[in-house]
Amino acid sequence: MTARTEKITQAFHTAMLTLLETHTLDALSITQICRTAKLNRGTFYLHYAKKEALYEEVMEAIIDDLLDAYFEPYEKNPQLSIWTLDETTISFFDHISKYRLFYGNIYKHAPNVQLQQRIYDKLYELFFADLLYRKDADPTLDIALLAGYQAGAILGMARTWILHDFNDEVSHLNAQLKKIMLLNT
Known part of the structure; x- marks a missing residue:
């Protein structure tokens, strides 16, 4: 895993954990995850097919x-x-x-x-x-x-x-x- 990929993965993991403090998985949107991770949807879909995979x-x-x-x-x-x-x-x-x-x-x-x-x-x-x-x-x-x-x-x-x-x-x-x-x- 490259340093960039690792940084992106960590950002998405942190965003998911942060959002799960106040939301259920069903209530989360990919837009919320991306906004919290400060990454775009294209980057999300480059790494994950859906929020459940993350x-x-x-x-x-x-x-x-x-x-x-x-x-x-x-x-x-x-x-x-x-x-x-x-x-x-x-x-x-x-x-x-x-x-x-x-x-x-x-x-x-x-x-x-x-x-x-x-x-x-x-x-x-x-x-x-x-x-x-x-x-x-x-x-x-x-x-x-x-x-x-x-x-x-x-x-x-x-x-x-x-x-x-x-x-x-x-x-x-x-x-x-x-x-x-x-x-x-």
């Missing part, structure tokens, strides 16, 4: 960033365990905070069950793959059930934080997550 690209970028945030502590310590986890390296809630308007929109202001399900599914896949390759896992545990529990639990924490208007600091959530994880060991 929306999908933005959602995938956010979900990819979510997965990157989850894996960040592992990059610093591949042998990571709950006992050695430094709560300051947890990035999951930093990601939620970074995209707080987006998450606030899909969980609170204009609930989007399909998108909530996509996020859950991605986290489920992530936890399932992680559990599948762990050497310390109890062989009698049903990893599908455990992956579902983990995905639901961390999204439950995030949803509660979102519904309480992000009242707690990220550091508090990180500390609570570690304590909760230690309860289950």
